[in-house]
Amino acid sequence: MAIQALKGFKDILPGESEKWVFMEETARRIFRTFGFSEIRTPVLEKTDLFVRSIGTSTDIVEKEMYTLIDRSGDSITLRPEATASVMRAFIEHNLQGQQPIHKLFSIGPMFRHERPQKGRLRQFHQINAEYIGTNSPFADAELIYLLMQILDHLGLLEIRLRLNSLGCPLCRPSFNSALQGFLGERQSELCPDCQRRMSTNPLRVFDCKVERCQELLTAAPTITDFVCRACQEHFEQVQKLISGLSIPIHRDPRLVRGLDYYTRTTFEISASHLGSQDAVAGGGRYDGLIRQLGGADMPAIGFAIGLERMALLLSSQEEWINRPFVFLIPLGAAAREKAFSLLTILYKKEIPAMMDYEDKSLKSQLKRADKVKSRFAAILGTEELNKDRILIRNLDTQSQEAIPIPQFLDYFLERYLK
RNA sequence: GUGAGUGUAGCUCAGUCGGUUAGAGCACCAGGUUGUGGCCCUGGGGGUCGAGGGUUCGAGUCCCUUCACUCACCCCA
Numbered sequence: 375m376a377i378q379a380l381k382g383f384k385d386i387l388p389g390e391s392e393k394w395v396f397m398e399e400t401a402r403r404i405f406r407t408f409g410f411s412e413i414r415t416p417v418l419e420k421t422d423l424f425v426r427s428i429g430t431s432t433d434i435v436e437k438e439m440y441t442l443i444d445r446s447g448d449s450i451t452l453r454p455e456a457t458a459s460v461m462r463a464f465i466e467h468n469l470q471g472q473q474p475i476h477k478l479f480s481i482g483p484m485f486r487h488e489r490p491q492k493g494r495l496r497q498f499h500q501i502n503a504e505y506i507g508t509n510s511p512f513a514d515a516e517l518i519y520l521l522m523q524i525l526d527h528l529g530l531l532e533i534r535l536r537l538n539s540l541g542c543p544l545c546r547p548s549f550n551s552a553l554q555g556f557l558g559e560r561q562s563e564l565c566p567d568c569q570r571r572m573s574t575n576p577l578r579v580f581d582c583k584v585e586r587c588q589e590l591l592t593a594a595p596t597i598t599d600f601v602c603r604a605c606q607e608h609f610e611q612v613q614k615l616i617s618g619l620s621i622p623i624h625r626d627p628r629l630v631r632g633l634d635y636y637t638r639t640t641f642e643i644s645a646s647h648l649g650s651q652d653a654v655a656g657g658g659r660y661d662g663l664i665r666q667l668g669g670a671d672m673p674a675i676g677f678a679i680g681l682e683r684m685a686l687l688l689s690s691q692e693e694w695i696n697r698p699f700v701f702l703i704p705l706g707a708a709a710r711e712k713a714f715s716l717l718t719i720l721y722k723k724e725i726p727a728m729m730d731y732e733d734k735s736l737k738s739q740l741k742r743a744d745k746v747k748s749r750f751a752a753i754l755g756t757e758e759l760n761k762d763r764i765l766i767r768n769l770d771t772q773s774q775e776a777i778p779i780p781q782f783l784d785y786f787l788e789r790y791l792k
Numbered sequence: 793g794u795g796a797g798u799g800u801a802g803c804u805c806a807g808u809c810g811g812u813u814a815g816a817g818c819a820c821c822a823g824g825u826u827g828u829g830g831c832c833c834u835g836g837g838g839g840u841c842g843a844g845g846g847u848u849c850g851a852g853u854c855c856c857u858u859c860a861c862u863c864a865c866c867c868c869a
Contacts (some may be wrong), residue, residue: 378860381860381861432867433866433867433868434867434868437793437866437867438867438868455868455869484869486867486868486869488866488867488868489793489794489864489865489866490861490862491862491863491864491865492862492863492864493868493869494867494868494869498869499869500869501869567865567866578867631868633868642869649863649864650863650864650865651867651868651869653868653869654869655869656868656869678869679869680868680869681869682869683869684869703828705827735822735827735828736827736828736829737825737827737828737829738821738822738829739828739829740828740829740830741829741830742829743829744829744830745829745830751828751829753827753828755827757827765827765828767828767829769829769830772828772829774828
């Protein structure tokens with residue numbers, strides 16, 4: 375048996391990779407418009423970084439991290455998410471001292487050891503944004519607008535913005551205890567999972583899919599009733615600003631995020647046709663994280679887009695192939711040499727071109743040109759060679775004309791650039 | 793970690809009650825047309841039937857084991 379890739383690790387093949395380039399380049403362009411700069415951090419970090427930022431009792435830290443001991447005995451971990459690494463770099467290089475506000479984005483692979491399923495892999499890819507240094511609700515609105523712009527430019531339809539506020543370290547504890555009290559009274563009626571969640575992370579019971587649990591929860595206290603005055607005002611401002619941008623909001627008091635560091639605004643973009651893992655992007659505010667990691671007391675908000683899920687929502691592979699503009703078809707050895715030099719001239723001017731070197735019939739080479747969906751075929755046989763001409767065939771219209779070889783480059787430059 | 797489903801050609805899949813040399817469509821190659829693609833026609837190449845063991849005169853088919861993949865749960869992008 376030949377060696378296969380690891381479970382949950384996928385190759386992105388030609389036909390699919392073009393789609394990925396499109397997603398990444400589109401995002402980079404929009405980020406530039408919004409004044410975001412790219413940051414690239416290593417995929418390996420000290421294990422402690424993730425334990426301290428994501429939270430000890432989260433599933434990610436408890437059972438999903440790729441953690442190993444390196445040759446010097448240190449515990450290191452493949453990053454399960456991006457924000458922790460970016461914040462580490464931010465603090466380590468003292469970016470906080472250089473400017474009050476930072477807009478950063480990053481694109482790359484993350485690793486979580488879970489059972490793979492649709493839209494979930496062990497190595498997956500995210501586009502991440504971090505807006506650091508302001509707790510203004512305008513920043514929340516701008517960041518969400520940025521996210522929607524990216525999704526819009528990628529051509530995403532049928533998406534839904536779910537929005538919630540988780541409160542802050544001042545008000546969340548009172549909600550937590552109220553919720554725990556509520557659940558405690560009904561403990562015996564809850565499913566086993568929820569009984570466990572009750573003590574570990576009570577907010578998660580809202581995610582439960584067991585019908586009976588959901589029935590009980592209709593009467594449960596919601597975070598909305600408990601957020602403090604400041605959080606309340608912040609949240610209202612955010613909603614007002616987003617509504618002002620004509621983005622429909624689905625307020626969801628039950629929207630919970632899986633990482634401990636989130637505060638106040640949290641949001642998720644869900645899409646139909648994704649199967650059970652329907653969140654294509656998610657994010658929120660994490661005002662306490664930088665300080666918690668040993669940096670200054672700076673607020674921040676960010677989001678992550680899941681690229682595998684994004685790719686699932688983009689149209690099928692057929693449209694994403696890398697088409698040449700000109701397919702060169704030489705007939706015979708002498709023509710091949712001439713065609714080769716013409717090919718390199720096209721390459722030099724960055725006109726996508728292709729040519730095969732096998733001694734195949736005209737028919738067979740035209741088939742190839744058709745197969746790779748070339749716009750033009752340039753046929754060079756002995757007849758043309760003798761007259762110093764080349765036959766240009768438009769593969770869409772079937773029309774063809776013989777042009778002098780010296781005009782070859784100009785002919786395609788003119789047509790390619792428009 | 794738990795549950796279910798699926799493994800036959802490069803891809804998608806048929807294969808009856810266990811019975812001869814394992815099939816189709818697509819893709820690939822060649823020809824039909826001495827130098828003209830897509831459509832059509834003809835022919836061709838390509839298989840450890842996931843792997844190992846068992847039952848049987850005989851296994852793609854039945855039994856056991858194992859591996860892989862997929863979907864779902866948990867949780868998340």
